[in-house]
Amino acid sequence: MRILGIDPGYAILGYGIVELKGNHFEVCGYGAITTDAKMDMTDRLKCLYHSLSEIIAQYEPDEASIEELFFNTNVKTAIMVGQARGVAILACANSGMKISEYTPLQIKQALVGYGRAEKKQMQSMVKTILNLQQVPKPDDTADALAAAICHGHSANARRRLDKIKK
Template sequence: MRQDKIILGIDPGTNIMGYGAIHIIGNDIRLLGAGIISMEKLKDQPLKMKRIFESTIDLLEQFKPDELSIEAPFFGKNVQSMLKLGRAQGIAIAAALVRGVPIFEYSPKKIKQSVTGNGNATKEQVAAMLQKIVSLPPRSPLSPKGREPERKAFDFTELKYLDSTDALGAAICHYFHDGMQSVRNSSQSGNKKVSGWKAFLAENPGRNTSPQPLSSGRGAKT
């Protein structure tokens, strides 16, 4: 059956929250939008939590996703940072629960593995691979003169923060993971349906999928 669904990815944070929305139509992955929600000017933690909740609700209303994919907090040495990220993730999840949107969580390593094939890939390599995987929405209708308006390809290097590409990576990871679940289910029923990362490579032989680092210089999440 032909897929047609919208996935919203979120990379939680108390200073910067990244988001990225994709529309899956068949085997095509179309970019709906990506960006960040900044809370750097808010010094009070409760105000940041309020901003995260309200912003997530706004994103859910804007993109109307069928599913939410969120990055799990990274377990590092800084306990305070882990606690803050956990709060941010919990607030975003609560917003999705309020709207009745199914939630899926993936570790940073799992997301990198799904997007690039390397669980230890850099953020720049993830962004570079997304540049090759994600396509733009269809062109707008013909102008009165019968000419299509010129469109520039979306350049991920234009994104100020890598948090937005991390969020897109979470959405892509869920798409591939969901596809592999379909493979398992169809295999059990005797079908030979193939989906996920390997299927994407097989169906898009012209794509150069070797990750290349992008020029950085963008802010990182704290």
């Protein structure tokens, strides 16, 4: 199963694509889509949509894992990130992918075993699980890969439960 992980943002949208083979993950690609702060928000959202759609067409993931919005004290920023998240969901939905959403706590729990893990712990686990030479940069990229890994672990658990139910 090929999984697209997304860390939504309107300035930087992190993405990571991993292939789950049994219990092993292989990296297919990762990076960040960035938009210029001088751009109109509408143009930023269009840029995110088109760029993410191109990535989806290139890598052909089967499923998507999107980090849920962590509400911060800046309401305006939260709304803008929510718009970018909606655009990411739309790009995935338009490609026919199954979309799963995970909270930051769920992602940390899946990777580190502790929902309050520090960012450096998460990044270290992403590097280790994916057998990378260094932690992916920017941080949004590592977060997107973490979301993909989280979904992969959840998918394996769902498959095991489905076998038990049969």
